[in-house]
Amino acid sequence: MHIAAVATLVASLFAGPVASASPPAAFENPVSKDIADTFADPAVIRGLDGYWYSYGTSDPMHEGEGKHHRLPIARSTDLVEWTYVGDAFGENELPPYAAPGSLLWAPDIRYLDGRYVMYFTVTNTTSTPHQWDYSIGVATSPTPTGPWTHQAAPVVPPRPSGDSYWNTIDPSQFTDVDGTKYLYFGGFFGGMWVTELTADGLRTVGKPSQVAIDNKFEGAYVVRRDGYYYLLASSANCCAGPTTGYSVLAGRATSPRGPFVDREGQPLLASRAGGTPVVAPNGDRWIGTGHHAQLTDVAGQDWMLYHAIDRSDPFLDQPYGINERPMLLDRLDWIDGWPMVRAGAGPSERSDEAPVTRGSVHDGFSGDLSAWRDTNGWSVRDGHISGTGTLTARLGMGGDLRAETDLRVKDGATAGLRIGEATATVSADGLTVTAGAARRTVALPGGAATWRNLAVTVKGHTITAEVTSARLGDPQATVRLEARVPLAGAFALVTEGAADFDNVSAAHLTKPVTRPVPVPEPGRRLDGDEFDGRGAGWTWVRQDPAAKVAKGALTWPVQSADLVGTGNTASVLLRDAPQGDYIVETKVTLDLGEDTVRNYQQAGLVAYASDDDFARLSQVSIWNTRQVEYGRELPFAGRLSYGGNIAGPPAKTTWLRLAHHVDPANGEHEFRAASSRDGKTWTWAGVWTFPNGTTPRIGLVSHGGAQPPVDAEFDYVRVYRTR
Structure with a gap:
């Protein structure tokens, strides 16, 4: 945007947003539909002006536009309806170290010490002749919309690897409780890393640490919750058109540097890397669900903004061009200590609930003070309120609730919120x-002289106060007390000495979802083979004479063959599937070792309509990693498209399931994948669909590469009716 345009925009926002008295009770995805056909890799922050802002990767925003926007910016009052407000950078506003024509990808936005700081990927620099010598750029601004000032050098420069460069991409900043700032970055080629930053967040300090293995993760986002650091990252290919299986997985640690492990204790740095699913395609309109940002609404509910692909319209313009990835919004629940989108239900086409962005008490101080009593000594100026003493809301609050304010405390002052007979205040001494x-104080690194957000939650007799820079899951101070005084009644701003307040809100606390949605469970057994010599019903596609049944197992040497692409040289062992809902399960032992490259040896289950129309669930060697990949190949626009979704980590012996369901609305066959390391604890992953009118069979595969020789040993195949 031009400077004049920025000035006009800032002036128009000066008074703050005008939120409707009745925020939307429901909404449809994608929430970016009114501003763009694609808005990928979304970042989000609530500005001090009260608006929510989202920032997207550099793509054309509309079909037929043909021109890349350099980090487009949108704003909203309710996180559902968005307005495009311009691009962070104009055509001639690349960083000084960026090569001409460079793209800027995957922004991350933070409010650090009184200014907005944006990190982003720079695809090409002038420091090397290599075409893709990725680096992490950083720019600062006094407002969420600019003007943005590039730093003279990247915060993380290109990192050479032989004659190429590691994927230094997808930045995400995090500030710890001691005030230390970190930056997470990296991707499939080179792994995911964390580095400490200087106090201003613009340069690195010391040596980075690797937190997740390469060839599995990208798009990091870190939050701190209940003493754990959660690393949420995207896995699989972001951009495979109609077969994009992108999804978000999580690990957690007790340090921001890791080691991060999943729900089963599997490290994210291991060759058989862990990862607990957060969101994955569920068989509806949306696939490619990933690269997200998180936020908390004023009622205490967490939400996830992320991009996805409409499987019926996967490309922006011509097929196999830019993937069309609009922005979605869905509820993020925490169940048994782990994040799950919609309690495990996955992406929504329509949500029956919306974020609470306007509480029963709500004031951005753009008008009068009629909502408050005893206003003497308080005045509104520059879009916020200043004063000393007590400013009491006319509306009292009771029950479980959450209240918040942005505040800035002057030298020697103490300021905060009063709820009933309890107070939470910040000062130079910290958060009290x-x-x-009962009284408790913890240190607040960096002090309270710049704008901070104070949020106070009352639940029963427990009061919890938290201070963040911008409400993005990185609390710098947290205090929790069991209160023996009334926590209902008057709600007030309190200060001893001069302080500024803005964006005050109080709302009844959201009742959290504590149970996951049900997953498929096997019921009555319908069919199968124990490989005891009595099995029947199998047919071959290209029979492999090396496959033998003996001693209660099918032993099948991994073939130097594959199904992906037009070659179709691999054998497939098939049987007819039952009608209706069912689960097919197998137990397969495949010793792929660890860390070494054995591309792409694999064995597992297949749902098969033809050689060019199948879904394959197998434990597989992908470069140095061992993964359970749930791949899909199908014909699209005159070509074959292949992409994968990732299930749980494999063991030497891994149990695999495909759960089949026919969608009554459209007759599609939905196959959901699951894997287990012990046959008892199952990790459920994404869904691939087959069109109405197809008749997928079910079976086994063992292929991908013959060197070094290895046998896949299947103990059984069992088919159950789904309970």
Whole structure:
């Protein structure tokens, strides 16, 4: 945007947003539909002006536009309806170290010490002749919309690897409770890393640490919750058109440097890398669900903004061009200590609930003070309120609730919120919660002289106060007390000495979802083979004479063959599938070792309509990693498209399931994948679909490469009716 345009925009936002009295009770995805056909890799922040802002990767925003936007910016009052407000950078506003024609990808936005700081990927620099010598850029601004000032050098420069460069991409900043700033970055080629930053967030300090293995993760986002650091990252290919299986997986640690492990204790740095699913395609309109940002609404509910692909319209313009990835919004639940989108239901086409962005008490101080009592000594100026003493809301609050304010405390002052007979205040001493005789103070790194967000939650007799820079899951101070005084009644701003307040809100606390949605469970057994010599019903596609049944197992040497592409040289062992909902399960032992490259040896289950129309669930060697990949190949626009979704980590012996369901609305065959390392604890992954009118069979595969020789040993195949 031109400077004049920026000035006009800032002036128009000066008074803050005008939120409707009745925010939307429901919405349809994608939430970016009114501003763009594609808005990938979304970042989000609520500005001090009260608006929510989202930032997308550099793509054309509309069909037929043909021109890349350099980090487009949108704003919203409710996180559902968005307005495009311009691009962060104009045509001639690349960083000084960027090569001409460079693209800027995957922004991350933060509010650090009184200014907005944006990190982003720069695809090409002038420092090397290589075409893709990725680096991490950084720019600063006094407002969420600019003007943005590039730093003279990348915060993370290109990192050479032989005659190429590691994927230094997808930045995500995090500030810890001691005030230390970190930056997470990296991708499939080179792994995911964390580095400490200087106090201003613009340069690195010391040596980076690797937190996740290469060839599995990208798009990091870190939050701190209940003493754990959660690393949420995207896995599989972001951009495979109609077969994009992108999804988000999570690990957690007790340090921001890791080691991060999943729900089963599997490290994200291991060759058989772990990862607990957060969101994956569920068989509806959306596939490619990933590269996200997180936020908390004023009622305490977490939400995830992420991109996805409409499987019926996967490309922006011509097929196999730019993938069309609009922005989605869905509820993020925390169940048994792990994040799950919609309690495991996955992406929504329509949500029956929306974020609470306007509480029962709500004031951005753009008008009068009629919502408050005893206003003497308080005045509105520059879009916020300043004063000393107590400013009490006319509306009292009771029950479980959450209240928040942005505040800035002057030298020697103490300021905060009062709820009933408890207070939470910040000062140079830190964050203090007082409830009757109980009192606790924790340090607040960096002090309170710049704008911070104070959020106070009342649940039963427990009061919890938290200070963040911008409400993005990185609390710098947290205090929790059991209160023996009333926590209902008057709601007020309190200060001893001068302080500024803005964006005050109080809302009844959201009741959290604590149970995951049900997953498929096997019921009555219908069919199968124990490989005891009595099995029947199998047919071959290109029979492999090396496959033998003996001693209660099918032993099948991994073939130097494959199904992906037009070659179709691999053998497939098939049987007819039952009608209706069912689960097919196998137990397969495949010793792929660890860390070495054995591309792409694999064995597992297949749902098969033809050589060019199948879904394959197998434990597989992908470069140095061992993964359970749920791949899909299908014909699209005159070509074959292949992409994968990732299930749980494999063991030497891995149990695999495909759960089949016919969608009554459209007759599609939905196959959902699951894997287990012990046959008892199952990790459920994504869904691939087959069109109405097809008749997929079910079976086994063992292929991908013959060197070094290895046998796949199948103990059984069992087919159950789904309970």
